[in-house]
Amino acid sequence: MILTGLKAVPQIVLAGVLVFFFPSISESLEVPRIAIIKADDVRKKTTKWDKFFEVSRVRGVPVSAGVICNSIERNDEHYSNWIRASHESGWVEFWNHGYDHKRWKGENGLKFHEFNRTGYNHQKKHFEACQRLLRDVLGREPIAFGAPYNAIDNDTLRVIHENRNLHLIFSYTKKDTSKLNALMILRGEQDGTGRPNFKKFVSAYEKTSNIRFTALQFHPNAFDANALGEYIKIIEFLILKGWKFMLPKDYLKVG
Numbered sequence: 001m002i003l004t005g006l007k008a009v010p011q012i013v014l015a016g017v018l019v020f021f022f023p024s025i026s027e028s029l030e031v032p033r034i035a036i037i038k039a040d041d042v043r044k045k046t047t048k049w050d051k052f053f054e055v056s057r058v059r060g061v062p063v064s065a066g067v068i069c070n071s072i073e074r075n076d077e078h079y080s081n082w083i084r085a086s087h088e089s090g091w092v093e094f095w096n097h098g099y100d101h102k103r104w105k106g107e108n109g110l111k112f113h114e115f116n117r118t119g120y121n122h123q124k125k126h127f128e129a130c131q132r133l134l135r136d137v138l139g140r141e142p143i144a145f146g147a148p149y150n151a152i153d154n155d156t157l158r159v160i161h162e163n164r165n166l167h168l169i170f171s172y173t174k175k176d177t178s179k180l181n182a183l184m185i186l187r188g189e190q191d192g193t194g195r196p197n198f199k200k201f202v203s204a205y206e207k208t209s210n211i212r213f214t215a216l217q218f219h220p221n222a223f224d225a226n227a228l229g230e231y232i233k234i235i236e237f238l239i240l241k242g243w244k245f246m247l248p249k250d251y252l253k254v255g
């Protein structure tokens with residue numbers, strides 16, 4: 001009965017009604033727009049991390065979070081259990097954010113980072129240590145990597161290439177690697193580390209509205225109440241615009 005009734009409605013009228021009530025329908029019917037939330041610098045269980053996971057989850061947004069893995073060496077069972085439980089919830093995926101997150105200046109003023117100018121042996125040791133420490137907690141190695149300060153060199157690409165369990169790297173620019181590049185095309189924190197700015201985000205978004213993918217970097221443990229509010233506005237805006245949020249493991253299947 002209902003089908004017969006619908007057939008009677010001229011299609012053009014139906015389309016008009018749909019566009020009237022669902023103005024974003026044409027946008028959402030296009031190729032999906034995918035974002036991965038890349039949250040940096042997990043060092044311990046904090047109420048800020050829990051709050052960040054919670055405000056994301058209630059909006060249907062899964063988030064990925066980078067662990068600085070020497071934090072796991074404290075053998076704090078409370079912390080390990082929290083990592084495991086968050087991961088197993090299905091709403092959080094942890095990734096390799098290095099072993100010690102260090103950077104320093106050399107004698108000649110050159111900047112060194114954990115994964116930049118430190119040589120193959122140093123980087124191999126640090127990268128694999130983090131993979132192993134997270135595997136000990138989660139039962140398997142993380143599949144994604146994002147370097148501290150996003151600073152990497154050719155040694156890093158070699159180290160990553162050699163690890164069969166690693167499949168995705170976060171980066172600002174496309175790297176010559178066998179792994180999937182998850183590019184941060186849009187900036188999550190327009191006012192600097194831990195400081196998202198919704199208005200500035202929207203104006204940057206409008207200049208790049210043809211993009212179909214971005215990783216979005218945040219430092220939730222550095223959020224104050226205002227920053228958390230700006231973050232929420234950003235994800236709600238993207239949801240309205242038809243974006244889908246994915247974890248690295250799910251993006252691997254479509255990316």
Ligand SMILES: [Zn+2]
Nearest residue numbers: 040041148149
């Ligand atoms: Zn970091």
